[in-house]
Amino acid sequence: MQETRQKELVNGEVWYRPGDDVPNVPTKLFALQNLCTDCKMCEVACSLIHSPEGELNPVWTRIKIDHAPQVSRVSKDGFGFMPAICHHCANPPPCAEVCPTDAFYYDPETQAAVIDQDKCIQCMECVPGCPFDTVFVAPTGELLKCDLCGGDPACVKACSTRPEMLNAGKQYPRLPVLFYEEKAAFGQILRQKPEARDEVGIMQAMLSKGKVSSAA
Amino acid sequence: MEGGLLRVDLTTGTIKKERIPHALFERWVGGSGINDWLMWEHFLKHDPMCDPRSPDNIFIFGVGPLAGVGSGIGVKGRLTFKSPCYGIFGDSAGGGKFPYMVRFSGFDYIVVTGKAPKPVYLHICNEEVTICDATHLWGKGCEETHEMLKQELGDYPSTTHTLSIGQAGENQVGIAGVVSDGWRIHARSGGGGVMGSKNLKAIAVQGNGGVKIDNPNGLLEWSDDFRQKLDGNEAAYGFKRRGTLGAVEMYQRIGGNFWRNNQGALFRGEEVRSDNWVKKYHKYSEVCSSDCYIACDGRYKIEGHESEQAKKFVGETFRHPEYLTTASGAGAMDIRDWAEVAHWGKITNDYGIDNQDLSCSIGFIMELKQRELISDRDVEELFGKPQSLEWGNIEDIEELVKNVSYQTNPFGWLFRDGAYWGALRYSEQKGQNFMKYAIYGKGGASFTEEMRPFPTWMNNMAVASRGSDHLKGIGLIEKFQRKDLSKAYFGTPIAGDPTVPDLKGACTAVLENQVALINSYGVCLFHWLLDPLSYAPESYYGEAYTAVTGIDRTKEERMLDGERICNLEKAYNSRLGLRREHDTICERWMHEPCPEGPNKGRVAADMFEQVLDEYYEWRGWDKETGLQTRKKLEELGMEDVADVLAADNAIAGESRSGRAVHVEMKASDDPGIPD
Amino acid sequence: MITVQAEYTARFKEITQITSETIQLEQPHMAELAQILTTKYGERMEALLIDPKTQDLNTNGTLFVDSTGRRLFIDDTLADGETVSFMVGIAGG
Numbered sequence: 001m002q003e004t005r006q007k008e009l010v011n012g013e014v015w016y017r018p019g020d021d022v023p024n025v026p027t028k029l030f031a032l033q034n035l036c037t038d039c040k041m042c043e044v045a046c047s048l049i050h051s052p053e054g055e056l057n058p059v060w061t062r063i064k065i066d067h068a069p070q071v072s073r074v075s076k077d078g079f080g081f082m083p084a085i086c087h088h089c090a091n092p093p094p095c096a097e098v099c100p101t102d103a104f105y106y107d108p109e110t111q112a113a114v115i116d117q118d119k120c121i122q123c124m125e126c127v128p129g130c131p132f133d134t135v136f137v138a139p140t141g142e143l144l145k146c147d148l149c150g151g152d153p154a155c156v157k158a159c160s161t162r163p164e165m166l167n168a169g170k171q172y173p174r175l176p177v178l179f180y181e182e183k184a185a186f187g188q189i190l191r192q193k194p195e196a197r198d199e200v201g202i203m204q205a206m207l208s209k210g211k212v213s214s215a216a
Numbered sequence: 217m218e219g220g221l222l223r224v225d226l227t228t229g230t231i232k233k234e235r236i237p238h239a240l241f242e243r244w245v246g247g248s249g250i251n252d253w254l255m256w257e258h259f260l261k262h263d264p265m266c267d268p269r270s271p272d273n274i275f276i277f278g279v280g281p282l283a284g285v286g287s288g289i290g291v292k293g294r295l296t297f298k299s300p301c302y303g304i305f306g307d308s309a310g311g312g313k314f315p316y317m318v319r320f321s322g323f324d325y326i327v328v329t330g331k332a333p334k335p336v337y338l339h340i341c342n343e344e345v346t347i348c349d350a351t352h353l354w355g356k357g358c359e360e361t362h363e364m365l366k367q368e369l370g371d372y373p374s375t376t377h378t379l380s381i382g383q384a385g386e387n388q389v390g391i392a393g394v395v396s397d398g399w400r401i402h403a404r405s406g407g408g409g410v411m412g413s414k415n416l417k418a419i420a421v422q423g424n425g426g427v428k429i430d431n432p433n434g435l436l437e438w439s440d441d442f443r444q445k446l447d448g449n450e451a452a453y454g455f456k457r458r459g460t461l462g463a464v465e466m467y468q469r470i471g472g473n474f475w476r477n478n479q480g481a482l483f484r485g486e487e488v489r490s491d492n493w494v495k496k497y498h499k500y501s502e503v504c505s506s507d508c509y510i511a512c513d514g515r516y517k518i519e520g521h522e523s524e525q526a527k528k529f530v531g532e533t534f535r536h537p538e539y540l541t542t543a544s545g546a547g548a549m550d551i552r553d554w555a556e557v558a559h560w561g562k563i564t565n566d567y568g569i570d571n572q573d574l575s576c577s578i579g580f581i582m583e584l585k586q587r588e589l590i591s592d593r594d595v596e597e598l599f600g601k602p603q604s605l606e607w608g609n610i611e612d613i614e615e616l617v618k619n620v621s622y623q624t625n626p627f628g629w630l631f632r633d634g635a636y637w638g639a640l641r642y643s644e645q646k647g648q649n650f651m652k653y654a655i656y657g658k659g660g661a662s663f664t665e666e667m668r669p670f671p672t673w674m675n676n677m678a679v680a681s682r683g684s685d686h687l688k689g690i691g692l693i694e695k696f697q698r699k700d701l702s703k704a705y706f707g708t709p710i711a712g713d714p715t716v717p718d719l720k721g722a723c724t725a726v727l728e729n730q731v732a733l734i735n736s737y738g739v740c741l742f743h744w745l746l747d748p749l750s751y752a753p754e755s756y757y758g759e760a761y762t763a764v765t766g767i768d769r770t771k772e773e774r775m776l777d778g779e780r781i782c783n784l785e786k787a788y789n790s791r792l793g794l795r796r797e798h799d800t801i802c803e804r805w806m807h808e809p810c811p812e813g814p815n816k817g818r819v820a821a822d823m824f825e826q827v828l829d830e831y832y833e834w835r836g837w838d839k840e841t842g843l844q845t846r847k848k849l850e851e852l853g854m855e856d857v858a859d860v861l862a863a864d865n866a867i868a869g870e871s872r873s874g875r876a877v878h879v880e881m882k883a884s885d886d887p888g889i890p891d
Numbered sequence: 892m893i894t895v896q897a898e899y900t901a902r903f904k905e906i907t908q909i910t911s912e913t914i915q916l917e918q919p920h921m922a923e924l925a926q927i928l929t930t931k932y933g934e935r936m937e938a939l940l941i942d943p944k945t946q947d948l949n950t951n952g953t954l955f956v957d958s959t960g961r962r963l964f965i966d967d968t969l970a971d972g973e974t975v976s977f978m979v980g981i982a983g984g
Contacts, residue, residue, distance in 0.1 A: 449952070450938035451939060451949070451951055451952030451953050454901050454902030454905075454939075454952070455979070460980070460981055462902070462979050462980035466954055466979075469956055470956060471960060491904060696954055696962070697954075697961070698962075700950050712962075745952070747951045748951075814958075
């Protein structure tokens with residue numbers, strides 16, 4: 001597991017291949033960052049769910065889209081966007097590891113690591129503690145972390161399906177940017193088309209080398 | 217529902233913060249509706265006949281209630297002002313992240329009046345508003361201005377988004393646009409010229425405040441439903457991938473393109489009339505205005521191997537050309553290579569100038585040269601040096617863009633307000649009538665699509681409140697022969713038949729109301745066009761509007777809201793002295809037969825007057841003068857507007873002595889020809 | 892038996908992977924042409940061609956015309972040698 005995380009850290013990848021052991025959380029957020037259009041729908045939806053009643057405000061989001069020059073696999077020039085999502089890391093997650101008051105606990109329903117705001121002393125150790133920069137600070141000082149919306153993530157619902165990728169006239173499956181799936185079900189998506197699993201694998205590999213572009 | 221309103225007087229440097237009360241949303245919906253009202257109120261206190269470049273003119277930026285709240289219909293900000301190029305009502309829409317960020321700053325509407333003594337930019341950071349010195353930004357293009365402001369203001373408390381003008385706006389060019397985030401232009405009507413005349417280089421905004429939503433769960437449910445609808449719409453995927461570019465091939469089949477200043481209706485270049493852009497150019501990523509489920513935009517980078525001409529622009533990056541960039545570049549000026557068309561889009565954006573008006577100005581002078589109506593000596597007089605004026609020569613075109621943007625030679629001065637005024641001034645100067653080669657519609661605004669076979673489109677061009685334009689009326693039903701839509705709207709398929717005049721004026725009237733609603737919500741038009749019945753602004757979008765604002769309305773009431781907004785824009789123009797004779801189009805469209813394509817031989821004059829009559833009928837306006845009637849205005853609850861019009865002798869059937877009526881439409885002070 | 896030429900642009904070109912083809916019809920009906928194309932190119936073609944609500948040809952965001960530029964509907968008849976263009980598009984920009 002350590003090795004997997006290390007690899008992700010180095011590549012800035014959020015991708016788990018179908019055969020990979022996805023640690024700890026039975027269902028998981030996935031992102032295909034090369035398809036992200038920076039539309040902010042996930043941010044807005046997250047904020048609508050999590051902000052104080054009736055107010056929409058991006059400072060309350062637990063997901064952020066950024067220009068990703070150093071990690072984007074499509075871009076050599078700072079093109080491309082990447083939603084920074086919580087990876088729901090293996091036990092113990094690094095954010096929890098650095099917490100001096102043990103304010104993190106696993107939600108029994110979703111098994112997502114969430115913050116007990118009563119225990120939290122807002123020391124902000126977890127902010128740099130997260131290797132993926134996905135713990136955020138609200139204007140009130142409250143620490144914000146993805147809680148998977150109790151098992152029905154609003155960001156995933158808000159993410160629109162993108163046109164399929166094209167490479168040498170071949171068409172790949174049409175996908176949204178964000179997924180929330182069980183490992184097995186995610187594999188099924190990839191198998192929807194004959195040889196889709198291979199294609200997606202190949203596609204990912206090619207994307208990492210910048211050989212195909214996202215179809216816009 | 218309430219909104220923040222910021223009033224900045226640049227002459228005195230005063231900044232006032234006000235609230236837009238709920239009642240104003242009830243009456244004017246939001247977005248462009250409230251913008252129009254703010255402008256109307258302003259010109260009750262100031263002379264509506266003022267020079268648009270004077271400090272008395274008003275410059276308004278506004279976003280509607282649905283913008284930036286996660287509806288998925290996109291975000292459009294709207295500028296409203298008196299147009300410096302056409303001298304009439306002017307407004308312009310644009311996307312990007314600027315309007316999205318404006319909402320979180322707490323000010324949905326920004327009103328700028330007066331004139332700063334030196335170049336300034338406006339920095340809005342939540343409640344804190346400062347007028348800052350912009351001398352270091354003066355003379356910079358839009359992209360550079362945006363980058364510099366981003367550097368200067370940083371990423372705290374939020375990222376910086378900007379609205380700026382390029383060199384064209386600084387030099388008060390009438391057809392200059394305003395550019396959001398350095399790469400999305402609010403092109404029409406000349407907002408850039410107004411900003412330039414106020415010495416306002418840019419508006420930068422940062423914000424992390426909240427937006428009150430009346431029913432957050434209702435909004436989430438609505439937007440989930442809308443996403444599912446769009447994800448199930450197969451045609452949307454074509455649109456996601458190539459934006460409006462698909463129209464090139466389509467118009468090629470139905471004879472709707474525009475070639476060499478409309479001497480033709482079909483593109484000639486093998487490459488530009490095909491779909492090669494999508495195939496050949498590496499598209500790096502789709503990008504999106506914000507809050508949009510479609511994301512039709514994309515970025516490109518020219519690598520040099522795409523074509524011979526592409527070698528000149530290696531490394532150039534920008535957004536992919538849209539249909540009208542292509543129609544103005546590859547059409548009006550006959551550029552035949554994609555890389556060059558893309559470059560044309562990039563430079564007009566960077567100097568901040570409307571490529572519709574500019575391409576028709578350039579096309580006009582190229583056509584005079586082609587017809588040998590002007591000699592080499594005339595050309596030297598215009599440009600101060602010999603100029604080839606060959607069709608499609610990108611080096612030449614780039615120079616001409618600079619001439620107008622920097623106002624460096626007589627050509628630049630003559631054509632600073634677009635093709636109509638340029639042609640008129642040049643004809644006067646030469647003592648010859650060149651007007652039959654100028655392409656324009658109402659107000660002297662140019663447009664680069666073939667008009668003659670499409671009665672609703674030509675009617676749009678003649679009646680649009682902001683001057684000749686397609687985005688006020690959308691000739692969707694007849695241009696795309698939507699007999700099914702016609703049945704749904706009017707109970708008969710005839711409006712979907714472009715060969716007869718029936719119900720074409722009605723289409724303009726009804727669709728103008730719907731478009732006014734969409735603009736007032738502050739969202740994009742394109743989603744609606746993908747399925748006009750299912751995504752109707754008065755019913756389906758209206759539900760989202762209700763979730764955000766709490767203002768509930770029936771379908772019929774919403775249509776009346778849209779009609780009210782159209783009537784207010786019309787009323788402002790009537791105060792300026794516009795009458796039926798100003799609802800017109802150019803001679804080429806009117807009398808010259810369409811030269812080619814399936815509609816060869818059609819002229820606009822065949823149906824023009826009949827369609828215009830019908831438009832006034834459906835609007836409830838007076839056919840003879842084109843003026844509004846008190847009856848109609850009272851139906852819409854606009855007695856106050858009717859009274860103002862009556863005092864200005866600008867209402868049908870009520871003539872009284874009072875203020876003198878100006879019937880001459882005039883662009884602001886003629887620049888004349890310096891020695 | 893008649894022969895028609897089908898031309899594809901934009902989204903249609905991506906689905907069919909060709910720009911045009913000749914198709915033989917038993918009956919000179921648009922309905923038959925639509926049937927042949929959906930069978931040949933599958934569900935995405937069907938989603939583009941047919942509006943499930945009306946069972947007529949899809950009109951939203953698409954335009955199917957004959958060589959005179961007239962929009963075709965499902966009950967239209969086709970002449971021998973006719974060219975039918977399948978297009979997707981919204982103008983503006």
